[in-house]
Structures are given as structure tokens and as C-alpha cells.
Amino acid sequence: MTLASKRGYTWPTLRQALLRLVFCAVGIAIALAATSHRGFGVLSGAENAYATCATTDYWNVSWCIYNPHTGVTKVRMCCSTTQGTYTVTDPAGYVIKFLHTTGGGTWISAPDVRSGQSWTFYQVAATDKLGCFNSQDVNIWINCRRANA
């Protein structure tokens, strides 16, 4: 006699509980994967992750919560002088800025964009940087990417 049957649990009941556990674990894993690779602002109320902005192969500038009036830039991708920049932000519909700066930090342009939009920069010097900037007064989750165009 097994422990489960001693406590009055039947096999179908246990199987149902196990299945629920598996579904729950898979759901959490999918949510975590979505957040880390193509994430959206599911952590909009969380503490600032400015110091720990991460990158992935796709979101190669950063993906993290940007504090108000902060930005992250990376030197242009090798080797085209035409660079595309693309962003996804949290679903609140905020406008953020793309940044095109010199290596020394001078802002060449900082156009407003909405989530999901792209911008193409031309004549980007090898030392120029591209990235995203939160020009709003609230924390915003921003996934930012630049690539040869």
C-alpha cells in the first residue's frame, strides 16, 4: 500500500494535481522566457533595473526598465553606416526617443517614436552610438535594438 493510498488519495486525483503543477510550471517558464527575450512591461511597477540593463542577441541595446530621463546607447553595429533602430515599450502607449549621438555624447538627433516603430539612421560614423531614451516622467519598460540596415 502506497503512502498516497494510506492518506486516502486516489491515483486519478494525484494525476490531476501533478498535471496542474506541470501546467503551472510551464506557464511560468513561458512568461519568464517572453520577458527575457521579447518582453513587455509586465514589471512596470518594479524597482529600477537601470544598473542591470540586459541585452540579448535580438534586443542588443538593452531591455530593462528605464527610469524617467535615462537612456542606454551602444556604438553602431558593424559595419554599415545605415542603421535601423527598433523598439518595443510597455503597452501604455508612451512616446520614447531614439538616440543618435556622437561617441563624445553630442546628441545628433533624438526623434520621438511609439512602441513598435522603427527609424533608419544614415551616415552613422563608426564611433557614433544609437539607443533609446525614456523622455517621460514614469518608469517605462523598453526593449531596444539596433542593426545594420
Next chain:
Amino acid sequence: MLRKLLASAAIGAVAALSFALLSNLFDSSIPRGQAQAPTVKRSTPRPLTAVKAPPAVLDGLISQAKRAEVADLATAGTAGNLAFGRSIVIGRSRSGAREAAIIDSDGHSSFMTPAQIFDHSPLAVFSSQAGTAATVRAASIAVFLRPEVARVAVEEANGSTHDASAITWPTGGYASFTEVAQDPSRFPRLVRAYAANGALLATQETRIGPMCSPSEASCVR
């Protein structure tokens, strides 16, 4: 004959007087602030060559338009110069819908549909600026208006306000314009959209200004 002529003249004079009185009556029933609401100055789109952008940027936009199958490109707003300019190019997708892109001196946006441009508001303002994170050397705005907007006013950093002149798109009733300023006192600060009766429809801040907070000298990593 003379009596008939005099009677006709008298009737005409009475009718003109009545019209003038009624007009005055209707005018005075509109609140004072709304009575003098001029409609926005409108013009028609210009050729693509009117865009203030270097050839590389313009050629890139044309290539993107071809890839996105956007045709009939025209300029619906242009300001500034080749060093710091901002323009709006409109086109027509395969389905016939209007799309627009913003063009700066160093790049351009993707083509956007009106649904992507307007976020539940008859007014959409997209700004850009150059300088550093702490100082602004030049600023620009690209403004899009839904058909219900009859007049648009731009408030500058110095507090003065001017009416903007918009370009009406060929279809859909949308309009757009761009502005560029190099003098900090003239940087656009607020854009207000008004209906034909003078009612304020929407206000949007341009959010142009130093981007780093004073406590954080370098806010860009």
C-alpha cells in the same frame, strides 16, 4: 413705377438690416474666447523634392517606400535646413490608405498609418532635439492633425503663441506640418488643437528641453 422701385429698395434695406442684426446676435451668443477662432491656414502637399534632408536620407526613404509599397509620395510639411531639418512625407499604400513618415537630417521613421500616428487624440506631436543631454541646440516638431481640427496654435518657450500653417492631405482630411527652432526662447513648448467653433480639442507638450535631471549629470549610458 417709381413707387414699386422705392418699395423694393425699402424691402432690401430692411432685409439687409435684419441680417446684420441677426448676425450680430449670433456672434454675441458665442463666448468671447471662441468668437475669434480663425481656421488653420491650409495649403496642399508639395513635391518630394521640397524635403529638407540630404540625398542619402531621401533616397533611403524612397527605397523604404518601394519596399513597403507606398506610392504617390509628397511633402506635407518641411522646415529647417539640411544640417537640422524636419519634414513629413505622405504616400498611399496599395489599399489606398494614407501613410506618413517623418524625415530628419540624419534619418527617417518607418511609414505610419493614421491609426499608428494618433493615440486616441486628434493631435499628435513628435519632437526631436540636438545638442547634449543637458543643453538643447536645436529642436523640431512634426505635428499631425485629424480632420476635426480647424486651427492649431504653437506656444513657444518664451510664452508667445503663433498659429501654425498646416498642409492638408489629398484624402482623409488629415493635415500636418513641421517646425524647427534654433533659438531656445522659440523652442515649441505646447501645441493646442481647436475645433471650428473655437473649442479646445487637445493639448500636447513637446517635452523639448534638457533631458538629464540636475541630480544626474550623465543620464545616458
